Amino acid sequence: MADAAPYEIPTSVLETLAPSARRLVLNRRGSTVWDVETRHGRFAAKLGYPIKATSEWEGQEWTALAPGREGAILQHLNRKHVSYGDWEHGTWNVQPWHRGNSLYDLWQPHRAEGASPEPDLGEALSCAEAVAALHATGWAHGDIQPAHLIISHGGTALIDLALAQGGAIPAAYDFSYRGCLVHYESPEISRSVLETGTATPTLAADVYALGASLFISATGLRHVAYPDDAGRKDQRQAIVDGPHQPVNVHGVLGKLIEAMLSPDPADRPTSAEVCKELSSGR
Ligand SMILES: Nc1ncnc2c1ncn2[C@@H]1O[C@H](COP(=O)(O)OP(=O)(O)OP(=O)(O)O)[C@@H](O)[C@H]1O
Ligand SMILES: [Mg+2]
Known part of the structure; x- marks a missing residue:
């Protein structure tokens, strides 16, 4: 409570x-x-x-x-x-209100000791579809994290669009983007926030954040290792310096997460490609 x-x-x-x-x-x-x-x-x-x-x-x-x-x-x-x-x-x-469980809560059994390491590809697909549906409108979310993916039998709702970018925002409500939760932040966003204090949310950074969300939910591991008590600046520097943690998830999902966490945004699949891979891998 x-x-x-x-x-x-x-x-x-x-x-x-x-x-x-x-x-x-x-x-x-x-x-x-x-x-x-x-x-x-x-x-x-x-x-x-x-x-x-x-x-x-x-x-x-x-x-x-x-x-x-x-x-x-x-x-x-x-x-x-x-x-x-x-x-x-x-x-x-x-x-x-969207009923359902967050990705993180839903995949808790996969993180338990001795648990089956293979999460449900259909659930991963449902998350990717929610991201791809937003991307199809031309908007980037900017704050994808496991708590913002609410999964139910009817599909996944991607919530908290407060930091999204892709169209006109009334000036009275707008503010500049200063990055997201660092556990899901891509290297290029971290670098820009460190250098200039702000960044621009992109579809490729969303794909990275979805990869980091699937990874932490399946394994309990952050995309990049840094101490719990490291300051925000040091965490961002660790993300920029890389590399990301080895992806110890098997099969289609593991390969996809690896590609989604590519340091160069141009090497990442699009959200639509992630959906395609997950559908064919089921
Ligand atoms: N439309 C919704 N449907 C279901 N749950 C929701 C909805 N909006 C918010 N929540 C719940 O409330 C929590 C916080 O909402 P949200 O992320 O939108 O707020 P926030 O102030 O941006 O918080 P944070 O700083 O954690 O991002 C969500 O993680 C979710 O559990
Ligand atoms: Mg939120």
Whole structure:
């Protein structure tokens, strides 16, 4: 259970949603997410606010804008039942809730001692299809990670499009991309963030992040080895310096992960090619 939320869902949003039940899902610095039941169905409600500077970390303004930016992107992609707006300390959005398990949770049995090392190719394919479907619209996700792939019998939902890039974003909600969770960051993105402070999300970097997501979910290993307590800069430098860890996954999936983690983006398969390989390997 997440810690108590620092802020409540804004009153105007609550009045529109009229929830019959709600559950706090996540409460991290700058972001709170609820799972909300209403008579029109189940929704995720996301609230963003600035991170105040402390002696341990820098202040951040972009977290306040993230739900608004994601809401604008979801509407641009014609996703149904999405709303977003401003509140006192930042932005919020409401979007349909996707039932299912994250890739990381679903593949937990493969990481257990003595477990079967061969994950289900159909589940990997379903994740790749979600990425390929976004890529077919011309958008890069920019923050692919195992928690953002929600798998169900009907397919996989790729959630959290707050950092996506590929079309016009209302200026009031936009902010520059400063990389993603380093456990899934490609060498070229890490290099750009180290050199300039920002980077540009690309389809090839998404493929790398999907490869790193499949790898960690199947084995428990990060794409590149670095100490747990290494600072963000040192982690990024380790990714730039490489090489990535040996891919100890067998068969079609192992070969594909190896190709997806190619240091040169031009050597990686596209998401559509990943789907093709996984379909023929089943
Ligand atoms: N539409 C959704 N359907 C199902 N679960 C969701 C949805 N949106 C968010 N969640 C759940 O809430 C968690 C956090 O959501 P999300 O990643 O969008 O927020 P965030 O503030 O960007 O968090 P993070 O910093 O972890 O990326 C997700 O990992 C997932 O468990
Ligand atoms: Mg997220």
